[in-house]
Amino acid sequence: MLPSAQLAIFAASVVLFVPMGLAGLHLSRTKMLFFSGILFIFLFVAVHLAPYFLSISHLLLASIFFPSPPPYSLLPPSSCLPFLHRISWTHVPDPAWSWDPSAPVRSCGFQSLSNPDASILLNGSWILVAGDSQARLLVLALLRLLLDPTSLASVEPDLFKRHSDYHIAIADRGIKIDFLWAPYERNITDLLARNIQPVPPYPDVMVLGSGLWHMLHFTNSSHYGEAVNGIKEAVFSLRSPVLPHMFWLGLPTLISSKLNTPEKRERMTDARLEAYGREVARTKILRQSGGPLMLLDIRWLSRGCGSQCTDDGMHYNGVVYNAALQIMLNALVIESQQRIE
Template sequence: MFFGAVQLGIMAACVVLFVPMGMAGWHLSRNKVLFFSGALFITLAVCIHLIPYFPSFFPQSQSPTVLFQQDHRDLCVTLLNNVNFSSNFDNFSWNWDTSSGSYDCDFQKLGRVDVSDLLNGSWVVVAGDSQARLFVMSLLDLILGSDKMILIHEDLFKRHSDYHIVVEEIGLKLDFIWSPYVTNLTDVVTGFKRNRTYPDVLVMGSGLWHMLHFTNYTDYGVSLQLLRESLFRSFPVSRKFDMESDAGRALHLFWLGMPTLINGLLNTEEKRVKMTRELCDAYDHELYKSKLLRRDGGSLLLLDVESLSRRCGVDCSLDGMHYSDVVYEASVHVMLNALLIESHQKL
């Protein structure tokens, strides 16, 4: 059991008071008792003043308030993906589901100024397939506004290509890395280790291409395991969402989940045959088995596009695979609110 400051003070007072009394009871001379009492008092005083300089020898337990705040933050992180959608003809809107208890978490739809403050001076990397590209578009739309998005839209959506942008006003660097397979994501992670540079925020996601072109969930699971091993080798990965790089900067890792597939809306026969609900479930199971996700003991927080797209519904899908901008907008805000929670910020 560790002693707090109050308990330690009481113990020291008892020693100073009762030890000299005991010595007096042994009929020692008055001078000896006074000398010993003075020496004992001075020694204890010096020790107490030195305690702050040697905290490892006197660890302090966390206060109930600190523990409560951490538990509250952890609970809020688990509720981030609880989002509801509503539609008015072709216009969709979204908000957090307050019935789940998220009303007490103070989740926020952030505006351009708030997002700029949050990501000021950051390096954000998003790696994945077309879903990740749509995620980047929503993030940049929030930062730049629709007028500037028109200017970069063509470059951002060049087929199967990377994209890089620096937002000079806030010192934000953003990279999209075309990575349709998990093996590509592993190469991205290895590259960070090789170059000894790590982004502040890394969002990864892959699976749709593997499902279509390989249709082998077991092989997908093996590649996820290799990615997890690469993360532990390449990053200073702990079992916490908020990690530190070699330079002492916080690293925030996310997994962009696959969307709900609507088989009847898929635009080719090959997709309709291969990308079934049963196969999607098998791929999801491999993701959970890999223990990449934070909830399963890994280090990546899930941006649950499957849940978000399912809640948005059939009318929200463009082709049974890609969804209305509102789904990716919601997933971006899930990420941003996670950053607020984990960095103990409140805008």
């Protein structure tokens, strides 16, 4: 198919040379002018309408060869971000998850990344995770993906030392992972000011999240909202020329009957969990409300897994944090493509 500029050149050539050919046939001047005029009008209309017919033919061909939604590679990457949490659960014999088979999710081509794929994606990256026990469980899910069982068994006791930070470097892949114990929001704000220096290197991925300790010890949702807003302001004050990929680890579904102390059952209620969720939304720290952090919705994922996935009503089986990790990794794939483009 010829582009419109080439069509114009072709039309001009026809208008110039066809009358010369007609003159060679010894036609009368009147007939030459008549044929030239008709030819000019026809070509003028054809050149101006051709792009529309080409577009229509392109759409018809697309409808024939792509009758279903186009594959992920043909979609703007950001259009797939809202579908990352479209998860389906099965519970027989054990809880397991997969991305929903609906058309928009299927067209995005999400993958459950294996060890080699995740190693390539994260190669040379510094991953900083700060928060409470939920954040520690996300780090465990990451280590389970990146390490072989023998290596994992040797590092897991250090990861779960009570109320402590944790650091590991996977030298052969250049991956550095830092977990910083930050059970209160103020702890996260302080570490952003202390650990993220205005000189390279900067973390490539940051996961932040807290709230369980605040809910247990303060029980004041407005105060929690103010503290989360402080985290948002600290993020915006970072002087990194390129902000890291940033995620917010949401609070889990709470199963009151399984909470293991009277204080937890009294204070960590569904109503308070809802109030804390509203405060996070009000701060606009999350990407969907214009903020800098993408939500990893542990509440949604843990609700899908169900009460059988938790022993203490607040910490869930590894399958929940694996789902959150895979959502994060697929978001990194999407955002990395956007930055390249």
